[in-house]
Amino acid sequence: MATYIQLGGVKIPVVSSDPANPENGQMWYNTTSRQLKGKLNSGVVVIAFT
Amino acid sequence: MAKYNELFGQLVQYIGSDPSNLEEGNVWYNSSSNTLKSRAYQSGSWSSGDSVNTGRGFMGGASYAATNAALGFGGDTGPARVNNTEEYNGSSWSNQNTMSTGRSAVGSCGIQTSALGWCGYSGGGLTAAEEYNGSSWSGGTAYPGSARYFDGGGTGVSANSAFSFGAHNDAETYEWNGSSWSAQPDMPSTRTYAVGFGTQNSTFITGGKNAITSTITYNGSSFSSAPSINTGRARHGAAGTSTSAGVIWGGSTDADSDVEIRNTEDWNGTAWSESALLSVKRDEPMNGAGTASVAMNAFGLIRLQPNPTGTEDYAGPGVATQTVSTS
Numbered sequence: 001m002a003t004y005i006q007l008g009g010v011k012i013p014v015v016s017s018d019p020a021n022p023e024n025g026q027m028w029y030n031t032t033s034r035q036l037k038g039k040l041n042s043g044v045v046v047i048a049f050t
Numbered sequence: 051m052a053k054y055n056e057l058f059g060q061l062v063q064y065i066g067s068d069p070s071n072l073e074e075g076n077v078w079y080n081s082s083s084n085t086l087k088s089r090a091y092q093s094g095s096w097s098s099g100d101s102v103n104t105g106r107g108f109m110g111g112a113s114y115a116a117t118n119a120a121l122g123f124g125g126d127t128g129p130a131r132v133n134n135t136e137e138y139n140g141s142s143w144s145n146q147n148t149m150s151t152g153r154s155a156v157g158s159c160g161i162q163t164s165a166l167g168w169c170g171y172s173g174g175g176l177t178a179a180e181e182y183n184g185s186s187w188s189g190g191t192a193y194p195g196s197a198r199y200f201d202g203g204g205t206g207v208s209a210n211s212a213f214s215f216g217a218h219n220d221a222e223t224y225e226w227n228g229s230s231w232s233a234q235p236d237m238p239s240t241r242t243y244a245v246g247f248g249t250q251n252s253t254f255i256t257g258g259k260n261a262i263t264s265t266i267t268y269n270g271s272s273f274s275s276a277p278s279i280n281t282g283r284a285r286h287g288a289a290g291t292s293t294s295a296g297v298i299w300g301g302s303t304d305a306d307s308d309v310e311i312r313n314t315e316d317w318n319g320t321a322w323s324e325s326a327l328l329s330v331k332r333d334e335p336m337n338g339a340g341t342a343s344v345a346m347n348a349f350g351l352i353r354l355q356p357n358p359t360g361t362e363d364y365a366g367p368g369v370a371t372q373t374v375s376t377s
Contacts, residue, residue, distance in 0.1 A: 001067060001068075001069070002070070003070050004070070004071050004072055004078065009060075012075060012076070012088075035090070050373045
């Protein structure tokens with residue numbers, strides 16, 4: 001089994017607070033709220049899981 | 051034509067199977083399942099479990115058992131105190147040899163192959179104890195105090211190591227070491243139907259009748275105050291193998307009439323936090339099996355449905371591989 005990032009790609013930023021001015025399409029993982037988030041259209045959204 | 055990442059940024063990892071060295075916050079695309087995945091925090095949740103054969107309340111359970119090797123015994127079906135014993139093997143519940151005395155509100159602890167039940171109610175209070183070895187029950191040494199009733203008032207890893215607390219209207223505690231009972235310090239106050247988790251020398255005691263919110267820990271010789279739970283309750287369920295982590299659920303917030311609740315609270319060694327609700331209000335569940343991370347709530351009374359056979363299983367909060375939802 002390949003390890004994470006061993007085969008290419010980039011890590012999503014893991015940050016303790018949301019970035020100040022994210023751009024549409026930007027994603028990050030907030031370690032304080034422990035949520036995967038992204039900027040979608042005009043707002044920051046929490047990305048849901050099934 | 052320019053590639054996407056040349057124009058707009060960079061790609062997350064594109065891989066045929068989930069990577070092996072994941073950390074919280076990692077995101078990747080699984081090309082086999084065509085799903086975007088992340089290693090992310092997941093809240094606690096309840097799911098339907100397997101049905102028991104005889105629904106009942108106020109029953110005993112092996113408090114230190116794993117969820118795939120649980121044990122429940124005794125209890126109250128409404129018209130009668132019963133001696134039924136059931137084992138769970140991870141997929142189904144099966145009837146086993148019965149206790150010699152049908153009883154409800156029995157103190158209890160242990161694992162599926164080495165469990166102890168003491169005291170309880172059978173039309174009158176009891177002091178007798180019984181030991182289960184995985185196939186049959188045998189008489190044990192009677193509880194040395196007065197006849198007592200419990201609901202979740204017992205911890206211990208086997209039939210040879212028990213801690214008794216939470217008796218109806220009494221603060222007394224006792225330890226059982228496999229050959230004799232010994233009186234231990236009284237709890238700082240009476241906690242009727244308090245419920246705990248852990249072992250004889252590392253027990254976390256929560257709540258009690260009249261919606262007590264305070265908690266205490268026991269280290270084998272003395273008690274210490276611990277952070278309060280959010281919702282005071284008694285006759286609830288609990289699971290955990292030491293004072294450092296546990297979970298409580300359900301129970302009643304009132305004194306004697308039934309005010310059942312669905313609330314679940316997680317203990318992480320530092321603080322209590324609210325978790326997922328049970329699917330239904332459950333009162334008088336058996337001693338929960340499992341750990342803070344994976345627990346089982348079997349046999350809880352449900353209001354207006356006194357003897358349900360359905361159970362619920364708990365998956366505690368933690369970091370897990372999850373799939374991003376699409377809609």
